[in-house]
Amino acid sequence: MDFQVVVLAGGVSKKLLPLVSKELPNALLPVANRPVLSYVVELLELSNLKDLIVVVEGKDVALNVGAWISGAYADRLHVEVASVPEDVGTAGAIRAIAHHLTAKDILIVSGDLVSDVPVGAVAATHRRHDAVVTALLCNAPISGPLESVSSGGKDKTKKPGRYDLIGLDPTKQFLLHIATEKDLRIQKSILRAVGQIEIRADLMDAHLYAFKRSVLLEVLDQKSAFQSLKHDVLPYLVRSQLKSEVLLNGTPQAEENGTEKVNSQSNQQMISQILANASEPTFHLRHTLGTIGSDSVRRAHKCCVYISGSSKYCARLNSIQAYNDINRDVIGEASHLSGYSFSAHNNIIHPTAELGAKTTVGPHCMLGEGSQMGDKCSVKRSVIGRHCRIGANVKVVNSVVMNHVTIGDFCSIQGSVICSNVQLQERAILKDCQVGAGFVVTSGSEQKGEVLAKK
């Protein structure tokens, strides 16, 4: 179908800091005991997209990611892992691999997307409108009261500012405005052309874009200052959609020039007129056609959106809060994403896991391979990784415990993330904490909303 797929897997994000490291980059962060990248890869595989380019920041990270991919998908997929220098941004990453891109359209997916939105639908929308860029929008995660209670103070302060302001046309097909902060300056020309703009704050940009390759590369080429696709390239394209400077190629005009026939210009005009009249005129068309009198020909390009249905799950793992939420959802309401089959009790307990007497594992829980639990433990809505050793009388609620974690007796963990190889000594109480890999929590310590990591 002439699409190329680029997965931007990132490197080691600062936002996820205690959890990620060079050894465990963003892409390999486990969600329900599976690297988060695998969700994207499998989503693409489901759409029969088997040729991927995975772009990773940093050489060491690239080695790790590459090793994992070749181990997991060697037989099924054809994946190229490209490493780019750190801190070049998403736009820089695409610039770096530009010479690999040959297809007509490029599908750019963020590696931290956990979703079941059909990728084909985005691509099809892109094709149908012959758009320059098509973005996938999904419903922004609802920050319900329950989460705000359980989430740490840090996240609370971050949350309110983090929504996208998205302007749509009345048919909800075209993107007219996009801004991250409270930037509501809308261009008059667009408003005049469309007549009506719907501004929404409940939608989230899922970082899945279909770009027309020629346009994307041209923009990246001309605007060397652009760092990020979302913050620079996309708003630029949206802003300039009615005074298009890009796409001298890739439009129908170019195709018509290609077929060098005796066709007079008027014939071509007539054809386009017939085609234009046959379809419902979009505001782009009305705008370009509205200038027949004036000498300067206006050109427009289309920026489309695909809004995922409310039944689809779509989330990005870009914060610790999101990490908690996604983990909970994947073994909870969006359990079909995890790829595991759930037991009658609505949880997953690996057959090799050992449970002590009177230990209960509630619904929406996951217990990894070879983990042992002592007596009288209780696990609720949590993920516990592989080969953990958990003592007696331990409570784990709303938490993620990664692999090879040792937890002593009488510990209580709530709303926390415990990374691999952490040692929790007896009677440690953690609430809303993130514990970095290899950290040792001393016995009896009581922490709330802290980030604990090795210096």
Place this chain on the structure above:
Amino acid sequence: MDIRRASHPVIDPKVRRVGFFDQPEPESPHLPDTPPPDPVSSVIMPPPRLLSERTAAVPVPESRFRRHELDDQVPIGSYNPAQCVFRASPTASITSSSVGIIDGEFSEDCSGAGWFRGSELSFPDGGLDLPAVKPHEVLAENRYDDAVNVNNLRRVTEKKHETVKEVSPDTPSVSQPLKAKTTKAERRALQEAQRAAKAASKANGNSAVAESGKASPAKSKKQSSQKKDGPPVTSSVTIYKKSGNHPLEKERKKDPPPQRMQFDDQNRVEKAKRRALVNQTEARNRVEIFRHLPQYEHGNQLPNLESRLFQLDSMHPAVFKVGLRYIAGDISGVNARCTEMLRALQDAIIDYSTPPEKVLIRDLTAKINSYVSFISECRPLSISMGNAIRFVKSRIAKLPLSYTDTEAKTALCSDIDRFINEKIIIADKVIVGHAITKIRDGDVLLTYGLSCVVEMILLSAHDLGKKFRVVVVDSRPKFESQALLARLIAKGLSCMYTHINAVSYIMHEVTRVFLGASAVMSNGTVLSKIGTACIAMVAHEFRVPVLICCEAFKFHERVLLDSICCNELGDPDAVATVPGRMDINYLDNWTNKENLQLLNLMYDVTPSDYISVIVTDHGMIPPTSVPVIVREYGQEHYIT
């Protein structure tokens, strides 16, 4: 509307066919296994144009001569007697005391016989004119006179009995007395010829019979066209000769169009579903009489197809895009749909490369077929699109084998370009040129729906400075005309906008009706957006001329008598809701009501009675002349 159609036998080929078959029927006792009239020979025109309608009955026996002669080259002797006998007929027939002469018929019968002879003769001699033949004829007469007489004498008695016998069982037939009135010699000749024809048909076996039978509907159509505008004798002979030389080839080419998928046939629907690329669920509560048409649940088609974008590897992106746009309803209008489809096929051809060990002609045809079936799954193809596809396929089939891939591809692309150019663009310009002459100052023009040709006509008439008003009639549920209206107003035309309900009121001030068409059938009926027939009927009633503007590539050789068999069903939800009126919600959840069926029909058929003229790129023609265009120019798609 049905009554109207039935009362119009001149145009309706079905009625005409009855006329052809009825009158010579009494001959069937002679030849119980007579094949149906041969399509090839039926193309021939009677030489004297002044012959009345009745003579139409004659070609049937005559055709038999023709055919047997064609099929197995019977020696000349077998029909020469007939000729000499016919020479004598004017005198002899008067004296003949055979059974039941109806005097009124007499002269006609004679003329029929005379024509019979003339055309008969002209064939073997390579189209000699009547006067030139005369001496030769006389000679022949003399030579065979004796033999004929002897034969006659021998046969007179039995012959008489035969004719009497024939008359008694089927008295109502008119042609019976006609036969009886002929001389013995004539009868003898006829019989001999029939015998020969019978032998020929037997020799040829059933295959020939079947073949001619298959092709006959198409041919009878042709014949009817010939009747009206056929060229005089000489040319008819040449046509005849041409077709006579390659009768089989022609028949094969004229295979009846493949039957459309009937969606009330459970088995076939199941099969088609398995093949289908687009998952569609069939709608419930379908209207009984339209069950044979495809109808799917709207709404979930597009997301279904969209999400499968990457699964459909075999589909070319351009084709897929067109399919998407069809299913989403982004493009409507036959011209636009056809152009888009051709463009997509062009793109697909450009990107095509022949796989190893395959032949381009075969493989590409298969590919195109799969594309077309995909497109028609997205939305049923219109008839003119079928013509365009046939054109593309015939171009592929005609590619020389020696062509390389690139040569073939460039040839095909330029062919498609040419098709778009000639059949749509230039055709439209020519139509505008023709139609504009019919617009005078002070006219009030009515148009309905959204036809790009009509729009061009109106705009260019306005540009020429003609003073006229336009009445734009629209209808639910699509309100397509509003776009047209907006463009007309923007250009400064004075317009009036109304809905189809008001057409009978507005019609009395209208002086011309300009309508577009989706297809024109060879019996002159026009397939167009639903409501067109109503407009045309009202206009007819008010004596307002109705001009159909339609490119010739939309002409089709098929005959359509009603709007039922060839139609398209739209989204029934569109008629269930009223835009802008949330309070009218009586039809919400209509699918759950067992005893309710909604019908949103897309096309209807306008009988040719209501149409004054069809403006096409070959000029302005009456609807009865459509078959001529189909015959004379239809093949152009395939041959040039």
